[in-house]
Amino acid sequence: MSEPLLKVENLKKYFPIKRSILETLRKAPVRYVKAVDGISFEIKRGEVLALIGESGCGKTTAGRTILRLIEPTDGRIIFDGVDITKLSREELRPFRRRMQIIFQDPYASLSPRMKIGDAIAHPLLVHGLADKEEAKELALKMLRRVGLTPEDEFYERYPHHLSGGQRQRVVIARAMILKPEFVVADEAVSMIDVSMRAAILDLLESFRKEYNMSQLFITHDIAVGKLIADRIAVMYLGKIVEIGPTGEVLKNPAHPYTMALIQAVPSIARKKKEKKIEITGEVPNAANPPSGCRFHPRCPLATEECKSKEPELIEISHEHFVACHHPLR
Ligand SMILES: Nc1ncnc2c1ncn2[C@@H]1O[C@H](COP(=O)(O)OP(=O)(O)O)[C@@H](O)[C@H]1O
Ligand SMILES: [Mg+2]
Known part of the structure; x- marks a missing residue:
């Protein structure tokens, strides 16, 4: 068997609860919300693991902690054989390109003042993978790839011109332009009109095939998990049950x-x-x-x-x- 792309070992994320002035004066111990309380799993290359559970179970916190968007309290995250748990910002940079996230809310994920074409090209410039002209070329290709055509017209549009489903295509395009090996999709279709969900899931599936991309697909909807996941992990109050x-x-x-x-x-x-x-x-x-x-x-x-x-x-x-x-x- 090949090594898994991602290994999560006993991962924990505790958020300190703000103490009242009285508690502080009394030196009451700091208490914690144990949002993620010791979870372990692996994801192979090209594999989709669905993380399922009701709201408040710790799914989003788990996804964000794995990507080091928030700092883990304990445990280890191993990506492609490298322990990334304690890497500095600088050391993490090459991994940032390889690991992407797609958020739930396509309205909040895009800057209202940036043309969507530029939004898709932006990550290439940030990571120094293309000059301006090349980045625009690649963004146009990507717009076409995610079904936003005519692509040169879409390039010039702003998010407020787009429907929720179209915006989520832009968000996916922006993540996929970096050809990530791993993506956390956090309720990626939950806020999208039901009629467009299947098309968005198909789009993600097509990228999984093209890039042999692994996914942690977070959803409260076990029916969505059934559609897309190779394996299912059910989470309850910070634990995988x-x-x-x-x-x-x-x-x-x-x-x-x-x-x-x-x-x-x-x-x-x-x-x-x-x-x-x-x-x-x-x-x-x-x-x-x-x-x-x-x-x-x-x-x-x-x-x-x-x-x-x-x-x-x-x-x-x-x-x-x-x-x-x-x-x-
Ligand atoms: N930044 C934060 N500070 C404090 N508590 C948080 C924070 N983020 C999430 N939580 C708490 O952690 C728990 C898990 O939340 P979350 O990861 O968003 O769950 P889910 O995505 O499954 O709905 C909840 O009790 C939530 O209130
Ligand atoms: Mg969530």
Whole structure:
């Protein structure tokens, strides 16, 4: 087997909670939001891993920490065999080109005062990969590649002339012009009109094939994960609770949380009669996570053990791992 392109080892990101004046005077200990609390996984070249979970589970923080857009609290990030966890800004520079991010909101991701053609050309200039003329040429080609034609007309337009779907094509073009080996797509289609989602996912898929590009595809929508991912990782309150090949996880979900996410989506819920796992309420506050298994207050199968003992990720079938004291079988 070839080495994975990306290895994440026990990654943590804690955000300190601002103390009140009274707490500061009392020298109360600083508390933390444990947004990402020790996650590990690998992504191979050309592979798409979907990171799935409800809002507030720590998906965005995980994606941004992996790219070193925010600093990890602990753990290691290894990219193409190099430990990038502690590289300086200067040392990180060559990796910045190889790792890109596509954000959720195509409206906020583009400068309103920059022509979209220039926005796409910009990264080439920043990384010194082309002069102005070459960069414009390549940007025009890229506009065509992402379906914004006639490209010379689109080049001159500003973001406010474009629909949400068109803007997301621009955002993708801007990331793809650097031919990244790895991209974090954070809810890349969540804010886009449903009618255009499939086309945007296809576009990302075409770049994966062309560049043999790996993706961490973050989504709260397990149906989107099914469409595009080779493997699925389910995250709950800063932890990965289940990870495995997409088909296997969807067919044989072992964690009650995964089962609940699947059953909530009629288009992918399985037909066969099975116990309905209903969860209520919201993800608890990450500043004060429940004891034992963090999912236990919402889990219909929870026992005393779940309240006191944190489950470890255990391999239950080939490359399929689950962290649960009572996995579904
Ligand atoms: N910059 C920040 N400072 C403090 N807390 C944060 C910050 N960013 C995210 N959080 C908290 O971390 C947790 C995870 O957030 P996030 O990574 O955005 O989750 P998701 O993307 O799964 O919705 C939430 O409790 C959120 O409030
Ligand atoms: Mg998010």
